[in-house]
Amino acid sequence: MSFESIRGQDHGVEVLKRALGRNRLHHAYLFAGPLGVGKERTARAFASALLCVQPTADKLACNVCHACRRLAEGQHPDFHLVERLEKNDGGTERFIKIAQIRALQRSLSFKAYEGERRVVLILEPEHMTESTSNALLKTLEEPGQQTHFILVSAGVHRLLPTIISRCQRVRFGPLKSEHIIHLLQQSGVHDLDLMETVARLSEGSVGRALMMLEEDIVPLRGQILAALDADKNQPLSEALDLAEDLAKPAQRKRLKQAFHILRTWYRDLLVVKMGGERRQLLNIDEHARLTNRADGLSAKVIQERLKRTGEAEVAIWERMANTRLVLESLFVFLAGRVPMELSQ
Ligand SMILES: [Zn+2]
Known part of the structure; x- marks a missing residue:
């Protein structure tokens, strides 16, 4: 996953590229913006750049080294994903569980396996009870060496202010119709009239546009x-x-x-x-x-x-x-x- 595949989020991508290039990285980022506009995709591209062992001169991911490949396959030992779990009936749990945060804390108490850095990606952190949020907050306060958190949220107003204040916020806006149509085409849609209709109806979210087609x-x-x-x-x-x-x-x-x-x-x-x-x-x-x-x-x-x-x-x-x-x-x-x- 690289920044090149991100459409319509030039500002956020630029902020991250600059931080990488100058090696001035925060330990926690909050990617905030509507659902389905590329936040998670950007987070994965950022994680790839952070974990790559042969980065380019600009400190971007090479996409070929073993670290980049393992990350793309979901196998990188220093990449931790926290998200709501799937239930037996195929639905999603209402909350991220406190046991997941505790398990994360245990993993982070060991040394990094591959390189020096570790990345924790937390999807929808707004779906946490207060006690789970407080457990996460503890980890954010004492992250350990070279650990970078990326929180991806479409519901920032539901996060604890103490969590928000720990993070560097990167804003993601709604996508323009032209970007949505481009991304829909890439995913194999051809009917232009239909794409234009859903692009408008989606209010700037390619994720929603895809769901609408589905x-x-x-x-x-x-x-x-x-x-x-x-x-x-x-x-x-x-x-x-x-x-x-x-x-x-x-x-x-x-x-x-x-x-x-x-x-x-x-x-x-x-x-x-x-x-x-x-x-x-x-x-x-x-x-x-x-x-x-x-x-x-x-x-x-x-x-x-x-x-x-x-x-x-x-x-x-x-x-x-x-x-x-x-x-x-x-x-x-x-x-x-x-x-x-x-x-x-
Ligand atoms: Zn690499």
């Missing part, structure tokens, strides 16, 4: 709009069927996409309602439909729908509420079947 987001959007964004005389059964379907455990990824669709849809309706321009739309391919729908809804109603959507998301993903009940009541509301005064 979940067939365009047909899903059609299905959601048919059920929820139709006229009031339509039976509610379609909305309720959709709620039942999306509430199934096997549909978790699809449900995430469904929420994203709803959020971008109401956001776009507001843009149209406020007289925004076509180029500001995320669902730019649905411009005509948006204009039409915005005519029939007040800004207040659209805002309320956006708000309810956000609340339902929090209820499901953070408060672990009953997914089906939350979706049913949300969809009935979004379908415009509950007068706003009565539903509050």
